[in-house]
Amino acid sequence: MRLGFAVKVLGAGGLPSHDTRRWQSEPSLGVSLDHLEAILGYLDDTDIRFYRMATGLAPYASHPELTQFRDQPARFADRLAEVGARARELGIRLTTHPGQYTVLNSEDAEVQRLAAVELEVQAELMDAMGLGPESIVVLHVGGAAGGPAAAMDRFCQGFELLSDAARSRLVIENDDRTFSLRDVLALSERVGRPVVWDILHHHCNDPDRIPDREALELALATWPAGVLPKIHYSTPKTAVEEQKVKKGRRVERRVVLPQLRAHADTIDPIAFEQFLTETAEGLDFDVMLEAKAKDLALLRLREQLAARGVAAREGHLQPAG
Template sequence: MSDPLKLGFPVKVLGDPSLKSNDARRSQSNPHLRVSLGYLADIFDYLVRHDIRMYRMSSDLAPYATHPDMPQFHSMVRDSATDLGALGKRARELGLRLSFHPSQFIVLNSPDPDLVRKSVWDLTSQAEMLDHMELGPEAVLVVHVGGVYGEKDGARQRWIETWKTLPEPVRRRLVLENDDLRFSCADVLHISEHTGVRLIFDHQHFWCLNPEGLPLRDTLIRMLETWPADQRPKIHFSSPRTEFRQQTRKNSRTGKAEVVSVAPIWTGHADFVQPFEFIGFLRQAEGLDFDVMLEAKAKDLALIRLRSDLQHYAPDIAARFGLSAALGGEAETSSLEARVQLSA
């Protein structure tokens, strides 16, 4: 039997608001990757306490390391090689699956060569960190295709052409995700066929953007198969927001600002994961092997709540994540939520 599937969350820890995800000081205070690694070590302790074995690190872990006007920070990653190696060793011992999801400013298909060059620099820096940590090939850099720039076919082709020029460490770590507005699963499958890049299936994005009408399970299988047999793929899962959003708008009649309620947009992520939606998806994915990064606004609280929900409503799915029906997830969720409420 394969190892249990992993659930993960990104960056910010809400169950312990004292934990920082990176050194966020301004450049005048000389922030450093070594400080961020100290914060990350504390987050590892938290993950172990709550038996969470998958985590997305902050893309700002090495502050200003690729800022073009601040060369004093450019050697930060290289200078921290020993510290990165020590923390990577601990991550491997703990069985933690780590990743980066660089910001939306990382664009590999831009017609602007300077933006592409800067994006590659950022990716190279993050790949270098993962390499210094000596993490396996499942520690990845997740990116989107980028912009359409008026012509989707040309935009896809530029991504393919840029791939050919990427440094080896970046190509080895890079994975491509379908998005919710521009590039569908069909688009990223096309790119993968011409590059070999591994793909991330994003469940919410699939439902937001699937003009080709691809079937869910078949598409999921095709995207999982872009990963080598000896690597476990991962996917992204989130639920859409359903509640009213509050917005401040100018009243055209009075000229005054007023708060109004507007309907949700389905690309928005909910605070928690809708458990029945997740259960239904996992049952459609019966027999398939992948880890799940949860992109819920409540971060670790959403993960812990989902584990409790699975134990209660779907023990068969809970078992796939190594959960039994007697782990006391509801008590853990209530305890964490109370701590967050007290610190607010």
């Protein structure tokens, strides 16, 4: 089992994940790839073998108006191949996860089309890097306008807009409000693509009351033979925050309690060890940690697990000894 983290590197003094300059400054995929190569070096140094790349690796490549950026995957094909070869050499699994504005099931045809363009860009980057089928693009189902059944029908329609290359990278994730594991399993059967199970989302949104072990097995079974599945794991936030509200000349303070769906800064090592030894026992998959402390949360979790008898060797968790 490889542990991974998403996008932002906080260790090593902080490392940029991609070129974030505004379009007027002509941001470049080439600059982003320099940043990614530096991150790969850091991952190797810290023995982390799983990483979620920034979706904006090719800046503005899917922007509907700034079409001059669309050909970046082709223009930087040689550099993409170099960085991809480096990732493969180091045994680092790379994935991406477009955000909330990539809505493949939108009622708005233009929004749906732009979502398809974004997914095409992600697939082009991965293909140019020579990444294998484990490098996937994670997507939520999207909005629920018209009801879940109509929303999933629209997702299938959006899926038809994609090339075979983009379809082959796409996987579907359950969410914490609308589309439960049972929903995405049904959608998986319709489009023939795997499910990424998010355990915290499952605990927030599981009307069918599916036990964790059963849920995990159902999701893993959607993956094709020879492709190692992945899941998402996070610890719910428990810390309270103080919020300041200005009322006239006075500043009032109030305590804000966290929502269950909010991610904690780090991962609860005791809960994660229990997940490993009970829920996940005997199963093979990678785990993307979604924690606000990013790589630092992963490294801290590994330290805490090692103290409890679970060690990491060559980026994989296994019993110590």
